Amino acid sequence: MSFKRTATYPCAPQTTRGESTKISSHGDKIVYTNGKTVVIRDLNTPEVGITYSGHVQPATVARISPSGYYCASADASGTVRVWDIAGTDQALKGEYKVIAGKLNDLAWDGESKRIIAAGDGREKFAHPFMFDSGSSCGEIGGHNKPINAVSIRAQRPFRAVTASDDGLVVLHSGAPYKYMKTIQTHSRFVQDVQYAPNGNAFVSVGSDYKIFVYEGTNGDVLGEVEGEGHKGTIYATTWKADSSQFATASADGSVKVWDATTRKLVKTYTLGSGVDNQQVGATWTGKGIVSVNMAGDLTLLDEGSSEPKLVLRGAQKSITAGAVTSSSGTFIAGSYDGRVVRFESSGKADVVPGPGHTGQVVGVAAMGDGRVVSVGFDDCAREIGGGGGEKFGTTTVALGGQPRALSAVGSDATAFVASTAGVSVVKDGQRVAHLKVDYDATSVGAGAGGVVAVGAQDNKIRLYDWKSGALSPRSGTLDANRGAVSAVAFSPDGKLLAAGDSTGKIVVYDVATAAPTITRWSFHSGRIASLVWRADGLALVSGSLDTHVYVWSVKVPAKYVAIRNAVPGGCAVVGWRGDKEVLGAGADACVRVWSVEVPQ
Template sequence: MSYKKAVLFPCNPATTRGEATRLSSSKDKIVYTNGRTIIIRDLKNPSLVTSYSGHVQNATVARISPSGYYCASGDVTGTVRIWDIVGEDQTLKGEYKVISGPIKDLEWDGESKRIIAVGDGREKFGHAFIADSGSSTGEIIGHSKVVNAVAIRHQRPFRAATGGDDATIVFHQGAPYKYDKTIKTHTKFVQDIKYAPSGDHFASVGSDSKIFLFDGKTGDMLSEITDSPHAGSIMACSWSQDSKLFATSSVDCTVKLWDVETRKAVNTWTVGSGVPYQQVGNTWTEGDEIVSLSMSGDLNIFDKRTGDKPVRVLQGPSKPITAAAALQDSSFIAGLGDGRVASFSGSEYSYIGGTGHSTLVSGIAVSAGGKIFSAGYDDQVREIEPNVSSFVQASFSTASQPRSIAIAADSTVFVAEINGVEAIRSNQRVFELQPKFTPSAVAASGSVVADQKVRLYNWDGKALKEVAVLDSNKGAISALAFSPDGSLLAAGDSSGKVILYDAKERKLITSRWTFHSGRVHSLAWTADGRHCASGSLDTHVYIWSVEKPTRNIAIKNAAAGGVSAVFWLAPSKLASAGADGCVRTWDITFHA
């Protein structure tokens, strides 16, 4: 048995209220971070997506070098990693601890040789260094608080500008970089600074809703742009390739386009209203697309020539995927850590409409007839319309917090909760089991239901009757799955073991599926019942063989932060989803 990587369905950027989120671009590719994962995605070709998960802690910013060969990424510990984006191996070129706290922004110089990283440190707020060696190439000084943004002039003579929470911009000459002057134009936090590609100007924006233009060589202020101002903090700015226009994104839910020569607003796009539509980051690609990030995680793409709305909106998970299931035609549905449910069909995500969950989705189940149910930590079980567009208006309130959900052959929905197991039909409770133990997982096949330690029950449509207890698992049961014909039962536990039982004979088949080192979160059987996949907190996915229990396929590091769901999209195509919000697919080859 063997595997190879297939398509990656990327997460969207993670956002934090009140903070700017760094987006960057190289040609038609945009670059951003979500947790420990860095995503590079091509806007022209959605199938071209690269992910990188080399950071030990959450990444905060990533930028591709002007040469296009390397990416530099910073994280919350003050570490910068420089890695190869051309090869499959993503070879690490260098790792440097540059400041003692989170990196807020970093920038390459025009020669792809030097980097300036800025953020929150105890001894200093920024560091300039050589990408190859990590040796210092000047000093970044002059600020008294966190530095939020840095911009470097890509032409010689090199210049750099930094802006921070002390409401000042510090202008540096280089290289090596040295302090030149402090510019006190803003009255609140400086959120972003960007140099025009020509190097003639740079712009600054801040929480005071002000925009300033400066001379790129001298750092002298040229003007404040006061035409048609934003009504809220401006979080980001970016330039067109011809340096004649620049765009700004604001928490007033608008994106504005400015003409440098006239100092006037050329266009204003209103994305929506309310916190989810606050604009917290942007970038302008070489393909002339303006990409602005909403607080909700949506990537809004604008055409500078047209309209008052985005021409395209890229939706996708910006929080961890906590539950997922396959649908028809290689599509799937995923529940997120923020309570939203997203469906993927064709080439794009869309969110399920209507009244959904208010917090983490703990389980999703799909019946043989295509009915979809979700359970959440808001103590609700909800049904989703068959066309996967919106939640059914009615819902069922559970007696306690749901942990797992399963559907029997008669369409009864079983919910394993902290205090018991409930059987639901047509949003009505038809039976409630209140055991002395705490249920932690549930699976259903035909009229047989299994829950923790592993207890088998017969379901007659009215009540559950215990018929057997299978106790080969040593840890608490965390995932259960019947094979498609109901003859086999796989049980994963908190110690990382997967035990295979004969559900008909009610006996142990094998206890040798033991390679996980963390809690097993999900189990999924192939349609023929010959193989079972498991996903775990240890970030790995294993595919086990029933006929040859000692043989397996190990997919290591399948998701940074842990794998929360595995499911089969086709007989030989496995999908895994996890804490980084990405869904990765794998082409599996089963040898005879």
Template sequence: MSFKRAGIFSPNPLTTRGVSTKLSAQKDKIVYTNGKVVIIRDLNNPASSTAYTEHVKDPTVARISPSGYYCASADISGTVRVWDTVGEDRTLKGEYKVIGGRINDIAWDGESKRIIAVGDGKEKFGHAFMMDTGTSSGEIIGHSKAVNAVSIRQQRPFRAATAGDDSSIIFHQGVPYKYDKVIKTHTKFVQDVRYDNTGDRFASVGSDSKVFLYDGKTGDTLGEITDSPHKGSIMACSWSPDSSSLVTSSADCTVKLWDVETKKGITTWTIGSGVSHQQVGNVWSGSENIVSLSMSSDLNIFDRRANSDKPTRVIQGPQKSITSITPSKDSGTFLAGSTDGRILSFSTATSESDSVDGEGHTNLVSGLATSPDGTVYSIAYDDKVKEIVATGQSFTDASATLSSQPRSVAVASDSTVFVTEIKSIEAFRSNQKIHTHQPKYSPHAVAASGVLVAIGGDDQKVHLYQWDGKALKETTVLDGNKGTVSALAFSPDSKYIASGDSTGRVCLFDVQEKKLVTSRWSFHSARVNSLSWTSESRHCASGSLDTHVYVWSVERPMKNIAIKNAGPGGVNVVLWTSEDAKTSKLVSGGADGCLRVWEVTFHA
């Protein structure tokens, strides 16, 4: 058995209300951060996207060098890492502690040699340094409050502009970079500042809803764009590749395209209304595509050639950790839930995802299960069980209230939904509670096959129950685990059940003979969170808090595939999505919000 990487489902950018989220681009790829991950996302081929996970603290901004060979990413601790974008090793070029606090923005010079990082430091708000040695290349001074943005003129003579919460723009000459003058055009926080590609001009936007243009060499103010202004804070701006147009994104839920020479508006796109549609970041990708980020984390793509007041495409994805997963009726899709209550449908064909429509959950989605007819049931920490149509596109109106916080969910052959809670097991059918079972142990994991229901508890045992449509009747207790049973899965042929526990052990039981087959699937070093079987019931995959995924063989119990560090921060879910005679695709996801696809080959 062997494996290789086959793709990735990337999370969308992490957003914070009232804070500008910095996006950057190189050709058709956009770069952003989410949690502890830096994402380089290919808009045309999402499966080939890159996830960089080497930061100890949460990264806040990342930008690829003009040469395209390196990426600089910065985090909340004031550390900048410069790493290689070519190849799969992501070789570290250098790591530098530049300020004593959060870095809000970074910028490369046109020679891909120097970097300026700005943010909210304790002793200073910015630092200029060489990318290969970390030595200083000037000083960034003049601000009295946190700096939100920085931009460097890409041509010699180099210049740099920084913008901050003190309503000021500081213009620097270089190199080495040194203070030249302060520009006081804005009356509130300056959220973004950007040089155009020719170096002739730079623009600034702020919370005062104003847009200003400046001379790129002298820093002199050229004027304000006042035609049909935004009605809310402007969070980001970006220049077109030919430097003739400027795009701005605002908290008033609009994106505006401006003609710089005439200072007139060309197009206004209205995204929607409400906080979730506030625009908090943007970047120009390629020659015609504009990408603007909604507060909800949706990436809205506009084509300036299209005669439309709506996005030509919207990229949706998880914003927080993946916590649950289940197959869809359509073999080419699956559903996954996250800690922020969102459930998304993922397509293995396009490597893209869409949010499930309708009134969903408001808290962590702790479980998903698919019924024989394809209907999906979800449970969450809002103490609700909800129903999703078989196509996976929308929630139905069906909803039931649980007695306490749910842990796991499974569906029997008669579409009865079983939910394990802190002290009880509840059964629902047609949106109505029909049975409550209160065992002597605390139930955790649940799985169902036909009318057989398995419950794993804190007593380190697997309890098998027979479901007669009205009540659960315990028939067998399977013993072999050494910790709280945290994951259960029946094999598709119903012959076996695999049980993972809090110590990292996975036990395999024969259901018909009611005996332990093997307890040697014990290579995990932390809690097993998820189990998934291949369709022929010969292999089982396990995902664990220890960040690893293992693929086990029933016929050869001592043989396994170890996918090390499959999910930084811990693997919460695993699922087989497609199979043929020799290879199968396995999806794993977890704390970093990424869903990684692995192509597993089973050798004869």
């Protein structure tokens, strides 16, 4: 009864329109945040990553120390957490309340000893401190509006530069840090400022579309960049490791590379138009520039080509539904914002293109022929065609009510939807039947032989037979659950029905006798969100809002595999890939894979 996490397919960076997205790097590793999660991805194995979920409030920025041993991450409450990345336990080195408000950026000094965190506080906008003790090492002043960015010169004499919504760039000497100089070059918000790795210069960019280069120690203005500039707000700047060039990312959908000495344009990458393609963050890694757009796509730019070398995609919002296709093992995940992402067995992720959902996806089900059907809060069912759900079809099926659950029978490609209007049957791109019910349907499951189970708010389950294009009710109800039935699933042979409820209890019923056979699976402490049987029908995996994932044995009901705190924030969907791999996803928009051994 053991388990081991084998992979984490990370979420995409969270972005906010009109704000810079802070993404940083250390060698070939990139670091960013989404919600309360900090993600570190190695560009040598970009499909997988490691995550840190220690923040209570949404994380806003994270940066690895120059030594490479620690990561400092800041959140919306003004708290900075410094944690170990050299080991596997992510031990907390220190937690410090820096300001009374949201932190927008932080920076390490070149010795990996001091941190300056900056943002929007009530009494001050930034604070410098020692990372191991939290003791103050100076004062950051000169601004009267929130600070958007901070950067520290890596060499002695130390300097720190800050950029703010007040349109000012302020230089500080250190350490200890104190006010040195105010620079008034920008006419609007200053979005980002970054020191060159060699400390000889720093660059500021802003909402006035302008880029300025300054001398590194005294802050003298060396000049404004020359050449064809950006035609939109410039959200980020980043330096090449040898300090010979720097890059800028803009809302005009482009990333431009500039020569640091001549301040002339070297290269332009045009990455698209429209809001989703606004480039809101960038970092220069050992493999090239990584830029992030409003949609959360991470684009690795090749210095020798105008085309992207790699594009990394994923879910930006909480994953709320999902299913594993039996043919390829591809995991199709639907999210809170209506996006549907397909994760291949290697971890490679891509957003399913086409006319998708405009609201939260509440159900995804795989058909036996490789097709996938999804339902969302736009009150529609949509088909995703191809062998592994490559793209949305053009057919939209109106459900007549807000869907709550979805299940499908792969053998005849029929989907059943429980909604506020009743139970609908969808097949071949149309609603072929609809049953109005006098109870509040909360879950639905379809089994072999055309039997359908509908769970309800009144703690009961009704069984129906799908025959001759109609749903015919069976007599009686299944009523061993003690809460609203939130998830139901038939075993592959259709003989057993597992039902999870709002109290965290799972009951397994014998379908032929309508009697409960297993009633002891009650270790979850929150609503059961997802139940999936293994292909042989001998094991069941459950995911709950209590963040835990359990794998249950039918042969030995008293034994189970408990994956505690499996999905931070709550698990919304689980699945099987083969006989020994379990997947789980939920509130943090990441997908995790475990190898499990179930007692037989």
